[in-house]
Amino acid sequence: METFDVIVIGAGHNGLAAAAALGARGKRVCVLERSAGVGGMADGRLAHLVYNLSEAERRRLGVHLSEVDTVSLARDGRHVAIRGGSAAYADGGAHPDAAAYAALHARLVRFAGVLAHLAEAPPPGFEGGLTSLEGLREIARLGKVGLGLKRLGKAEMREFLRVVLSNAFDTVLDEIGDGPLAGALTADAVRGAWAGPRSPGTVFSLMYRLGQGGRVFRAEGSMGAVAAAYAEKARAAGCDIRVGVPVARVVVEDDRAVGVELEGGVRIAAQAVLSSAGPLQTMLLAGVAHFDVEAARRARGMRAKGSAAKVNFALSGRPLFTGLSEAQHGARLVVAPSAAAVEQSFNPAKYGELPKAPVLEMVLEDGRLSVIATHVPYEGWTDARRAALGALVAETVEAYAPGFASLVTGTEVLTPADIAAMTGAPGGHWHHAEMGLDQVLTLRPIAGNARYRLAVGGLYLCGASAHPGGDVTGLPGRNAAGQVLADGVL
Amino acid sequence: MDARVQTRPAAVPIGLIPTPFQSRLEALSRAKSWVNWAGYISPAVLDTVEFEYFAIRNQATLYDISPMHKYRIRGTDAGAMLNRLVTRDVRKVHLGRVSYVLWCDEDGKLIDDGTLFRLGLDDWRLCCQEPMAGWLDDAAWGFDVTVTDESHTVAGLALQGPTSFAVLQAAGLGTARALKPFDIQEFEPGLQISRTGFTGDLGYELWTSWARACALWDRLWQAGAGQLRAIGFEAMNIARIEAGFIAARSDFQPANTAIRLGRGRSPIELGFSRMVDFAKGHFNGRRALLRDKPQYSLVRLDVGGFKPADGALIYHRRKKEVGHVTSGVWSPTAKRNIALAELRAPFGADVADDLWAEIYVNAEGTWERRLERVTVQTQPFFRNDRARATPPGLF
Numbered sequence: 064m065e066t067f068d069v070i071v072i073g074a075g076h077n078g079l080a081a082a083a084a085l086g087a088r089g090k091r092v093c094v095l096e097r098s099a100g101v102g103g104m105a106d107g108r109l110a111h112l113v114y115n116l117s118e119a120e121r122r123r124l125g126v127h128l129s130e131v132d133t134v135s136l137a138r139d140g141r142h143v144a145i146r147g148g149s150a151a152y153a154d155g156g157a158h159p160d161a162a163a164y165a166a167l168h169a170r171l172v173r174f175a176g177v178l179a180h181l182a183e184a185p186p187p188g189f190e191g192g193l194t195s196l197e198g199l200r201e202i203a204r205l206g207k208v209g210l211g212l213k214r215l216g217k218a219e220m221r222e223f224l225r226v227v228l229s230n231a232f233d234t235v236l237d238e239i240g241d242g243p244l245a246g247a248l249t250a251d252a253v254r255g256a257w258a259g260p261r262s263p264g265t266v267f268s269l270m271y272r273l274g275q276g277g278r279v280f281r282a283e284g285s286m287g288a289v290a291a292a293y294a295e296k297a298r299a300a301g302c303d304i305r306v307g308v309p310v311a312r313v314v315v316e317d318d319r320a321v322g323v324e325l326e327g328g329v330r331i332a333a334q335a336v337l338s339s340a341g342p343l344q345t346m347l348l349a350g351v352a353h354f355d356v357e358a359a360r361r362a363r364g365m366r367a368k369g370s371a372a373k374v375n376f377a378l379s380g381r382p383l384f385t386g387l388s389e390a391q392h393g394a395r396l397v398v399a400p401s402a403a404a405v406e407q408s409f410n411p412a413k414y415g416e417l418p419k420a421p422v423l424e425m426v427l428e429d430g431r432l433s434v435i436a437t438h439v440p441y442e443g444w445t446d447a448r449r450a451a452l453g454a455l456v457a458e459t460v461e462a463y464a465p466g467f468a469s470l471v472t473g474t475e476v477l478t479p480a481d482i483a484a485m486t487g488a489p490g491g492h493w494h495h496a497e498m499g500l501d502q503v504l505t506l507r508p509i510a511g512n513a514r515y516r517l518a519v520g521g522l523y524l525c526g527a528s529a530h531p532g533g534d535v536t537g538l539p540g541r542n543a544a545g546q547v548l549a550d551g552v553l
Numbered sequence: 554m555d556a557r558v559q560t561r562p563a564a565v566p567i568g569l570i571p572t573p574f575q576s577r578l579e580a581l582s583r584a585k586s587w588v589n590w591a592g593y594i595s596p597a598v599l600d601t602v603e604f605e606y607f608a609i610r611n612q613a614t615l616y617d618i619s620p621m622h623k624y625r626i627r628g629t630d631a632g633a634m635l636n637r638l639v640t641r642d643v644r645k646v647h648l649g650r651v652s653y654v655l656w657c658d659e660d661g662k663l664i665d666d667g668t669l670f671r672l673g674l675d676d677w678r679l680c681c682q683e684p685m686a687g688w689l690d691d692a693a694w695g696f697d698v699t700v701t702d703e704s705h706t707v708a709g710l711a712l713q714g715p716t717s718f719a720v721l722q723a724a725g726l727g728t729a730r731a732l733k734p735f736d737i738q739e740f741e742p743g744l745q746i747s748r749t750g751f752t753g754d755l756g757y758e759l760w761t762s763w764a765r766a767c768a769l770w771d772r773l774w775q776a777g778a779g780q781l782r783a784i785g786f787e788a789m790n791i792a793r794i795e796a797g798f799i800a801a802r803s804d805f806q807p808a809n810t811a812i813r814l815g816r817g818r819s820p821i822e823l824g825f826s827r828m829v830d831f832a833k834g835h836f837n838g839r840r841a842l843l844r845d846k847p848q849y850s851l852v853r854l855d856v857g858g859f860k861p862a863d864g865a866l867i868y869h870r871r872k873k874e875v876g877h878v879t880s881g882v883w884s885p886t887a888k889r890n891i892a893l894a895e896l897r898a899p900f901g902a903d904v905a906d907d908l909w910a911e912i913y914v915n916a917e918g919t920w921e922r923r924l925e926r927v928t929v930q931t932q933p934f935f936r937n938d939r940a941r942a943t944p945p946g947l948f
Contacts, residue, residue: 318835351695352637353835355659360691518840 066332067093067303068553070323072310072348073339073487073526075103079293079304080540081337081525086300090553093331094302095323097309102290103339103486104493104527105535109373109477111426111433112395113280113289114272115534124292128280132394135243136463140386143243144394147278148172150244153391160239164248167238172277174223175270177211182274182531185542186504186513228500231269232260232402246399249406250422251277254437255493255533257368259409260402264500271498271532279395281426289535313338313349319520320349335552337543339526341367341489341496342508345517353519361509366502367528368441369479369491370412374434374456377473382432382464398423398459412438417452421459432460432467441479441490449476488526494533495526507532515543521552569594572619573708573766577774581783588786591684591704593620596785603885605788609752610886610935613714613777614784615770618758623707624689626677628698635669635677638692640820640842642833646671651735651747654679655820655828657838661845662808662817664688665801668749670737678703682801688809692837708766712773713756713792716780718945721746721757724776729757730944744769751789753796753935755945794880794891797853797933799823804851804879804893818895822849850901851879853934856890856910857925859883865910867894871924875900878910887934892927905929 071082074096082092104110113128121128133145134153142153148168150158158164181187187205212220226234231252235245249260252269259265282288294304311326313336322332338345343362346354354362384392399405399422408418417439424435436456453474461467479491488495496508505513508528515523515530525543527533547553572578572593586597595617598605608614626635635643639654646652648671655666667681679685689700712720721729729746732738737747743761750756761769774781793800801807808817819842820829829842856862862881869875881892892910894901900908905928912923939946 318840347695352633355837355840356638356688356692357659359694363694 064322064330064332065093067091068333069093069335069337069547070095070331070333071302071337071339071525072313072323072345073097073103074101074294074304074306075339075486075526076105076290076293076535076537077526077540078103078337078339079290079297079302080537081544082302082304082540083293083297083300084541084544085547086297086302088548092297092300092302093333094297094304095308095310095325095331096304096306097487098485099307101294101304101306102287104482104488105286105290105293107285107287107290108375108475109482109486110286110535111281111428111435112424113282113286113535114277115275115536116280116289117275117536120537124289124296126289126292127283129283130278131281132391133247133279133397134387134391134394135247135397135399136384137243138400138462141243142386142391143247144391145244145247147276153387158244160244163238164244167235168273168277170219170222171270172273173215173219174227175273175277177208177215177223178270179274180211181208181504182536182538183542185515185546186507186530226266227270228263229266230261230263231265232406234266234269235260236402241401241403243397243400245402246405246422247397249402250397250399250424250437253405253409254422254424254435255369255371256499257366257370257412257438257441257492257497258499259406259438261406267500267503268498272534281393285428293537310348313345313522315349315353315519315522318353320522335521335523335547337523337525337547339540340487341365341526341528342512342517342524344487344489345522345524349517349519349522355518358511358518361511365489365509365528366497366499367488367490367492367495368497369482369488369493370409370438370441371493372436372439372452372479373475373477373482374436374453375475375477376432376434376457376460376471377475378430378432378470379472380470382427382460382467382470384464392427396423396425396427398425398463409438412440415440415443417448417455421452421456423456423459425460434460439478441492444478444480449478452476452478489528495528496532498532503532504530515546516550523547572617573763574617574619574710574770577767577770578617578783584785586785590620590786591622591682595620596783598785598787599783602785602787602791605782605784606791606885608782608784609714609754609788609792611715612780612782613712613716613720614782614788615773616711616713616784616789618709618711619707619766621680621682621704621709622684623703623709624679624685625701625703626679626689626693626698627673627675627701628696629675630696631675631677631698634693634696634698635679636833637836638689639669640825640829640836640838642830643669644833648674649736649738651737651749653828655825657820657836657842658808658817659838659841660808660817661819661838661841663805663820663823664808666799668747670747672737672745680709683807683810706763708761708763708769710759710766710769710773711750711752711756711789712759713750713752713754715755715939715946715948716777717756719947720773720777720781722947724772732757733943734941751796751798752792753798753933753940754792754937755939755942790880791882791884792935794882794893795884795886795933795935797893799851799893800880804895818849818851819845819847822847823851846898847902848898849876849895850898851893851895852901852905853930853932854878854892854894854908854910854927855930856881856892856912856927858912858923859890860912860914860923862890862892862910862912862925862927865892865912867896867900867927868909868911868924869900869904870907871909875908884934889934890925891934894927901929
């Protein structure tokens with residue numbers, strides 16, 4: 064039987080990041096991917112922008128990214144161009160809320176910075192007890208968060224504590240008027256989430272989005288380049304990446320994961336198995352009988368309702384958006400006319416219906432318009448419904464880019480159900496698990512599994528469902544690898 | 554869209570529900586002393602507790618156990634599902650056998666105990682004190698099994714006492730002679746008899762549908778004329794303490810119902826180490842049981858004096874409080890003052906000497922405090938070979 068130190072299930076970017084980190088420490092790693100290619104949700108068909116990738120990670124990967132503006136489209140043509148904390152009308156005119164927006168953005172970025180380094184390691188915990196070295200390290204880490212808060216100053220700290228559990232709608236509209244600018248910001252707070260801007264905890268998810276300053280990047284070439292860079296990094300570290308190899312089950316002996324069995328019955332042995340899938344899928348791979356009733360119940364109860372659909376339009380020519388310069392066509396284009404409109408787009412999804420006016424994030428590429436449409440139901444999809452969503456999105460784009468529809472030569476609609484089937488992401492959710500306050504930090508993905516470990520020895524989670532969560536950051540994978548090494552299971 | 558749940562409260566009865574035997578019990582009740590058992594009307598005493606207790610030990614008794622919760626677990630994965638649920642290895646429970654089982658939460662604390670009947674290859678019945686439908690549904694998730702709540706469709710009668718087999722034989726059920734302790738068999742269509750009970754004596758439990766319950770009662774009642782007595786909870790409770798059996802909410806707090814942290818106790822703390830099979834593979838709470846050292850031990854105590862010690866605090870060297878009595882009675886058969894008590898480790902297991910019970914006695918309006926020496930017992934207070942003899946004696 065083939066034997067490795069570690070088997071990683073799933074060659075999404077987090078699986079690859081975990082593999083690379085373990086490979087770099089001299090472990091023999093095998094990555095098994097069910098689909099025909101690497102990248103998972105970071106693949107070009109699904110993703111089109113990079114948000115939260117840290118400077119260090121970017122350098123490590125050696126990918127070339129270029130920062131792009133955001134343009135929030137307005138029906139009256141008064142589009143708002145946003146870059147970081149500065150906002151102006153797309154035609155260059157001054158935005159009346161520019162100063163207030165700059166202050167709000169700066170504050171949120173500052174707040175996000177306090178929380179950001181919690182993402183760089185496993186979530187805090189005291190399982191070693193306060194007398195152990197490990198316990199003291201944990202105190203030191205939490206102390207840093209406290210110190211970061213303290214450094215904000217009394218007024219700012221109070222403000223942080225006031226808004227951190229609050230909702231994006233109130234927090235944003237307390238500072239600026241409702242319109243495309245507030246719409247873009249609140250849409251960022253809830254994109255991919257089963258939440259509207261008025262849902263509690265959406266300030267936290269907005270801070271998560273702003274964890275690296277909130278800058279938005281396009282990958283040179285396409286998102287495929289980022290996925291390929293992760294794969295290249297893993298290969299360079301000596302990892303064996305195999306695609307088109309579905310894992311049938313995780314083999315458990317004597318309460319330890321000892322390898323996997325592939326579809327077809329071939330077994331590969333390892334001392335640890337890392338899974339990019341969600342906790343429930345991973346438990347099912349190992350067999351639910353190996354887990355306590357409560358653990359399975361928590362995994363079943365994990366919130367992962369995907370709310371974002373991906374719509375790819377193949378185009379015969381370049382559409383022209385009214386009121387945008389040539390350069391602005393290369394920006395991230397957002398259709399979120401107001402915070403109220405974003406909230407309203409979530410309402411129908413709660414009842415399993417399509418939005419009347421979807422919120423869109425679009426990137427215009429050569430021969431393609433890539434669109435993330437929210438909020439959509441996460442289940443109950445039929446071909447007719449897919450077609451209806453495609454038509455609805457096309458119609459929405461047409462309103463800002465007359466003549467768009469005539470350029471469309473093909474429409475691909477990927478619903479949350481499709482995304483789940485393609486990538487294994489629980490519920491087709493963009494963060495694998497809702498980034499709600501009940502499912503972050505020590506509660507991510509579910510209570511009791513924050514340290515990437517599942518109860519069966521040597522079995523770990525390394526996907527976006529684990530701390531710190533979604534986006535192309537590589538952090539869940541890297542943290543999981545760190546935990547595997549710290550646990551001494553290899 | 555209106556997402557409110559529509560309920561029809563008309564279908565829910567108000568107040569206590571009569572069991573299928575209530576008409577018979579009502580007619581026999583002189584004491585008119587009823588208790589609420591799982592929502593059912595159940596007799597505490599029908600005549601006097603002394604008559605009823607001595608009937609258990611000297612003749613035969615009928616006790617209505619229909620309020621017990623009964624769950625039918627069927628399906629190709631039933632064995633696997635149950636093996637993950639309970640601490641014993643159910644693969645060792647053969648067709649037609651009954652096993653006393655315990656099941657824990659993820660912290661290794663006892664949720665409940667009960668009897669598990671293997672009725673078919675993939676057909677089991679779990680009988681227990683606490684409502685368990687929700688827990689079993691969760692435990693069944695991911696397994697090819699169906700869990701059916703039979704609590705309201707299966708009636709149960711405990712026929713206990715040295716002459717219980719004689720009553721069965723007189724009722725035309727003499728073929729039950731072949732039953733060994735912990736056997737179950739269907740002797741007539743729709744009538745199952747198991748050689749089980751809660752008294753530590755020779756006895757049987759009879760299971761049938763609600764519709765046929767009264768006919769079964771009448772048949773036994775006529776067969777046992779003159780030597781059969783209907784009993785209530787109080788007499789049964791004395792017998793079970795003598796036998797050393799634990800009861801939910803007295804001797805342990807079911808882990809899923811205790812509100813306060815730390816109230817749960819593990820099967821090991823309750824003295825059931827030999828019923829925890831760590832070698833069989835994973836079961837609920839296994840990792841916690843392997844990890845956590847026992848903090849308590851439930852012990853049988855022989856208490857000095859004759860005043861029941863129920864609820865008494867236990868002291869070491871008369872000073873240090875180390876636990877309390879969870880069930881205590883005067884045992885009429887052993888002629889001893891007996892108790893089950895929970896002691897904090899290491900007392901009971903490693904340190905068993907110089908232990909004292911603090912008993913308060915109300916002597917006609919004046920409270921007296923008595924410190925009585927207690928000694929830890931390893932054997933049940935009541936043991937009799939007739940309980941295990943097969944074929945059973947015809948007394």
